[in-house]
Amino acid sequence: xxxxxxxxxxxxxxxxxxxxxxxxxxxxxxxxxxxxxxxxxxxxxxxxxxxxxxxxxxxxxxxxxxxxxxxxxxxxxxxxxxxxxxxxxxxxxxxxxxxxxxxxxxxxxxxxxxxxxxxxxxxxxxxxxxxxxxxxxxxxxxxxxxxxxxxxxxxxxxxxxxxxxxxxxxxxxxxxxxxxxxxxxxxxxxxxxxxxxxxxxxxxxxxxxxxxx
Numbered sequence: 001x002x003x004x005x006x007x008x009x010x011x012x013x014x015x016x017x018x019x020x021x022x023x024x025x026x027x028x029x030x031x032x033x034x035x036x037x038x039x040x041x042x043x044x045x046x047x048x049x050x051x052x053x054x055x056x057x058x059x060x061x062x063x064x065x066x067x068x069x070x071x072x073x074x075x076x077x078x079x080x081x082x083x084x085x086x087x088x089x090x091x092x093x094x095x096x097x098x099x100x101x102x103x104x105x106x107x108x109x110x111x112x113x114x115x116x117x118x119x120x121x122x123x124x125x126x127x128x129x130x131x132x133x134x135x136x137x138x139x140x141x142x143x144x145x146x147x148x149x150x151x152x153x154x155x156x157x158x159x160x161x162x163x164x165x166x167x168x169x170x171x172x173x174x175x176x177x178x179x180x181x182x183x184x185x186x187x188x189x190x191x192x193x194x195x196x197x198x199x200x201x202x203x204x205x206x207x208x209x210x211x212x213x
Contacts (some may be wrong), residue, residue, distance in 0.1 A: 034176040041169045044162035045108035053082045053150055056116050057101060057200040058213070061192050064097060071097050077119055079141050080199075081152035088141035096121025098190040101200065102135070103208060105183045106170035112206050115139070115150070115167050117184075139171055 057077055064073040074093040078086040102118040120135025142149045148163035168174050170182050187208050192198055197213040 037169065037174055037176045038179065041106070041165050042108055044165040045106075045111050045113070048111070048113075048159060048162055048166075053080075053114070053202070055080050055084060055199055055201045056103075056114065056150075058086065058197060059189070059192070059200070060197050061099065061189070061194050063194045065093075070095050071123070073097060073099055073121055075099060077101075079116065079138065079150075081142075081150050083152035083154065085152055087149055087152075090119065090136055090138075090141070092136070094119065094121030094135070096123050098122050098124075098188070099192075100189060101187045103185045103187065104167075104170040104172075105185065106166050106178075107181050107183070108166070113163070113166050113170060114202060114208070115142075115170050116200075117171055139167065139173070143167055 057079060059075055059077045061073065061075040064071060066072070072093040072095055074091075076089060076091040078089045081087050099119065099121055101116060102120065104115045104117045106113045106115075116138045118135040118137055143164060146164055147157070147160035148167045149160065150167075151160045151163055169176075169178070172178070172182065185208065187200060187210065189198075189210065192210065199211045199213050200208060201211055202208055
């Protein structure tokens with residue numbers, strides 16, 4: 001016990017009060033950071049067209065193979081910008097019998113923004129993305145140096161930076177509350193034929209579809 005101004009104060013009480021004050025301070029900082037981030041994303045969305053992009057990925061599934069260890073399926077995926085130009089191609093094999101592509105969506109101020117986030121293999125058609133099975137992350141192919149390259153030629157630096165803010169928010173690269181404005185979708189590719197080119201596009205209603213080219 002210590003006496004301060006004639007009162008007895010325990011060391012445990014001092015430590016407890018300090019920890020409580022520290023946690024309260026950190027909570028306030030986190031809340032302020034969350035609201036600042038959301039305001040920044042909301043402001044970026046206002047300045048962008050809602051129809052930023054209609055085509056996202058072109059793909060060609062080569063086929064599948066199996067051995068005593070596991071089944072694999074190989075394919076090539078090309079990420080497409082808003083002008084329809086391919087900005088990156090991923091060609092490899094994934095574990096599983098089928099492929100899926102995961103998308104992150106941000107709905108802000110009545111506008112919808114979609115971002116391809118992951119390609120992964122699965123053993124069954126109805127199987128959701130297994131946490132233990134790693135896929136191929138896609139953000140690194142279009143988020144670069146504070147810009148989102150999904151906006152192609154003709155876009156301004158400010159527009160690409162604004163979309164980058166939204167992409168970071170939608171893909172949860174910034175650990176803040178989304179207030180229900182972010183969603184994740186998986187698009188199943190099990191119906192795709194081998195050695196046929198397909199395009200993943202969004203419809204006028206905002207749905208993702210796989211179209212044969």
